[in-house]
Every structure is written in structure tokens, then in C-alpha cells.
Amino acid sequence: MSKQARKNRKKLSVGRISVYVFLLIASILSLFPFYWMFVMATRPSAAYNSIPPTLTPGNMLIENFKKVLNQIDFFGGMWNSFILCAVVTIVVLFISSLAGFAFAKFKFPGKNILFIAILVTMIIPPQLGLIPQYFLISKAGLLDTLPGVMILFFLNPLGIFLMRQYISGAVPDELIEASKLDGCSNFRIYWRIVLPIILPAFATLGIIVFTAVWGEFLWQFTVLRDPEMYTIQVALAQLSNTQHVDFGMILSGVFWATVPLLIIFLLFNRLFISSITEGSVK
């Protein structure tokens, strides 16, 4: 080995260590609030300002959660959020992939303008229509109902953009031409050929949509006024509106509301990460 090569190797290993250190710090900073939330959820309210800071879990995990249940309809909120997100995700995946397929593989007049139009709708802030949307939902008798919340989330320009990118790269034109020669209808091509190929992208977009809707607040807060119809976000927001703020109770509610989502993510993360990283977006 030449001197130069050895020098390079040494230089690199210092660089490598600093890359690991940087990423490790980023990971710790990402995880710490989760851990701290867990610690607080197991401690009495006063623990949040003890000196030195409390950094180990206590034994009030269940007790704090019981206080949450006295304050809000936690399980009702979780159920409402789940139904909301599941329906929205399925509908958005369908609408986006179908439109993405059309934009990626079909020729029709005005295609580019329409695609740009969809991207432009992203710039319209949802708040611009908030007031008429509220009255529209109210007139339709959908106030305090989940369908009233859902319909707005069916609009997802980003989904169409991602699906178009993915389909134009992952689905070969030859495959579509060949199926056409075999007499497949366009919808059959979508259903039988495109869908199986884009399943990894479905996982990606599905998780993006599910978490975005799960976490959205303004619209749910506006449409849902009846505590019985609250989604978990609206219910959680009520926790800090009580007279005597109980931090252990608040973070217990947040903890139990976050854990199921983290479990879903960890179950799907392989699919999710492989779909995003293994050269899927070409």
C-alpha cells in the first residue's frame, strides 16, 4: 500500500467517526422527547420541574392514564381518528394512483396544464376556504360527523405528484403496450399491472397520508364541536385547557395516543424505508 493510500484511509476513518457521531446526536435528539414524555407519563405532575431533572420512569403509568380517562373520552377519540385516517388513506391512494397513472402513461390534450394546475392547488392555503367550507359542511348536515371531516382530506395534490413520479419510473411502457396488445382495458391494466408494481409507493404515500390526517388539527378542531365526536387530537388539546394543569396527566394522554402510531410505523417501516430508499424514485 502506498503512503498516499494509507493517508487517505486514515483521513477517511476520522471522517467516518464524525459522521457516526453526528448521526448519533441527531438520533438522540429525535428520541429524547419521546423518552421524556414516557418518564413524565409515569410521574406525578410536580416531577417536570425537579432539580436535577427526573430522567427515570416512575410508577404512575396507569394512575395518570386513569386521570386522562376521567377528563376526555380517550378511546372514543382514538377510534374516531382511526376510522377517519383509514378511510381517507384508502380513498387518497386510489385517487392519486389513478391520476398518477393517467399523467404518467396517457397522452391527452391539456395534460401538462392540468398537472401544473394540480400542483398550483397546493399553494391555495386550506384556510382560504375555511369559512365557506365550514358553512358548506354545516349546510350539508355534516357538522360533528366524520364524513364532514374526511371530504376535505380527499384532496391530495402531493399524492398525485408522487404517484406520477413513481409510475413513470417503475412501470415500463413496454409492459403497458404488451398488455394492450393482449386486449386489456386501461382500468384492467391499472388494477392488474400497475397496482402490484406500485405497492411499495402505496406504503410510502399511505403512511404519509395517514400520519398527516392523524395529526391534522385545524379542520378537525373546526368541524368537531361535540365532545362525543372528538378525534384524539381535538380531545388531547382539551387536556391543557383544565383549571389545574396536570403535566403527568397531559403527557400520559399524549403517550398513549402516540404509542399505537409508533407501533404501526415500526411494523410498516421496512416496507416504507425500502420503498423510499431502494432506488424506487427514479
Place this chain on the structure above:
Amino acid sequence: MKSIGKEEPILKRKKYRSEQKKDMISGYLYIAPFFIIFALIGLYPALFSIYLAFQKWNGLSPMTFNGLANFEMVLTDPLFWKSVYNTIVMGIMGTAPQLIVGLILAYLLNMAFLKLKGFFRVTIFMPYLTSMVAVALIFSVLFSNHESSLANYVLTHFFGLDPIAWAASEWGTKIAISLMVFWRWVGYNTIIYLAGIQSIPNDLYEAATVDGANRFQQLWYITIPMMKPFIILTVFTSTVGAMQLFSEPTVFLGADAFTRDEAMTIVMYLYRDAFRLQSFGTASATAIILLVIITIFAVINLRLTQGIGRKKRGVMK
């Protein structure tokens, strides 16, 4: 298909024509759902907002036309300008570092030698899974006003600074809210950038290596220009998102959200007008002003991000 001889080309052409027509119809049909829903719940309300902005309306009594009075009322309200200032300051503090750190993280996560890639990716992305309400609640405890809250403990014991009233001071609230925005979104952008970096064909780097380009030159002349669509996408969405900040300050400040002005954002100002003060006309005027502000910032940022690539190409030639 069974035809033979001279008829074949004509039939083929006919078939091709009808195929084309079919594709056209399918194309329109497949993009129709988006446009139908958009017309109903996106476009119509947006247009109605414009109409409403020129009306005086409390939601119950009939609307009365009052010209530009709504705009005048909003634009002469010091609280409105405070909300614009707050939104811009928190927008810059929350998103600019987020995008830069996201790019760096994505670049590092893509390095060939790196082990534990999966672990790093999962942990860095995890904050995004926490809802805005959850983040705001966690941070409201981390950054509580109390002298010995964890944030103040770190400030006083590690940096020798004075404790800050995080939920009641001009910069305290802004920093706390920017930090929670940063924490929640940085992993999301990292994942998008990572997808972008991995979409760059390897032979580009191989060719550059053959030509003697070093790591930094490769980053500057290949990675970043090739990432342009992804950078534009993230800059665009986070600019628009930052201008719409609502949940974090609302939940972070809890009962004080609509009475204090340190973290009142444009959307909070709009919400307060509409659903607390029943002044739907001025709220709609605010919505339109917000659209103008978002457009201005989006155009500025698009120009800036588009500039990156162009400059590069010029240098390369």
C-alpha cells in the same frame, strides 16, 4: 388482426386511432375524481371566500356589502401586522435550518460505508409521527415557564444563562415554537432528500470520478443540481406550511392562545376573527391577504431555488 395483405396497415392505423381515443378518455376519467372534489370543496369555498371578503356578516343575519372596509379594518389593525411578523419570524427560524439539516442528514445517510442505516433513518423520521398537538403538549412541558423546567435547567446549568418564560415572552414563545416545528419536520425532509439522492444514477458519479472530480465537486456539481426537483418541492411545501402555522402555537399556549400576541400567527388571527368574534367578513379578507402573502413568499423561494441549478450549469459549461 386476422386480415392479411393490403388491408392490414389501414386496420392497424384505425386500431391505433381508437386506442388513442380510449387513452384520452381514460386519462380524463382517471384525473376526474380529484377535480370534482376540488371544485366542490376547494375551488367553490375559495371563490366564496373572495365574495365574503366584501361583505359584513356575523354568520346569522343577512350579509351586507361593505366594499373594502374589511380589508381596511384588517390592514390597519396592529394585531394583524404583529401576526404577520410572528409568522415570518417563526417561519424562517423553523424551516430554514430544517431544510439545511435535512440535506446534510440525507447526504450522510446515503454514504456507502454507513452501518445501522435503518436505525438512523427510523429514529430521525420518528418525530414526524408525533401529531402537532402531541408535540406542542410535550414541548409545553419541556419549555414551561417554570424556572426549573427542563429547558430552563439546561439554560441555567449548562450555559449559565437566565431562565426564560417560554410561554409568556416575545422570543421565548417564538424559539420554543420554532424548535418544535424543526424537531417534527426535519426527519420528513431528510427522507424526501434521501429518496432524491438515491434517484441519481451512479454512472454520473463514476464518470465524474474518471474525470477527476473530488467528493466536494461531485456534491456541488452533481448531487445538488440533480436534487433540484426535490429541493424545490420541500422548499415550496415548507414555505406554504410555515405561513399556515396554527396548531403548535394554539396548543402550546392553551387557554392563552387567542388572548396573547407573542405567538399569534396569521391563521390564528383569522380563526379568532371567524370563530371567536363571529366576524366572517374580516376573517375572509384576512384569508385573501394570507393567500397574497403565501404567493409572494412561494415565488421568492421558487426563484431562489431555481437559481441554484442555473448557476451550476453555467459554471459547468
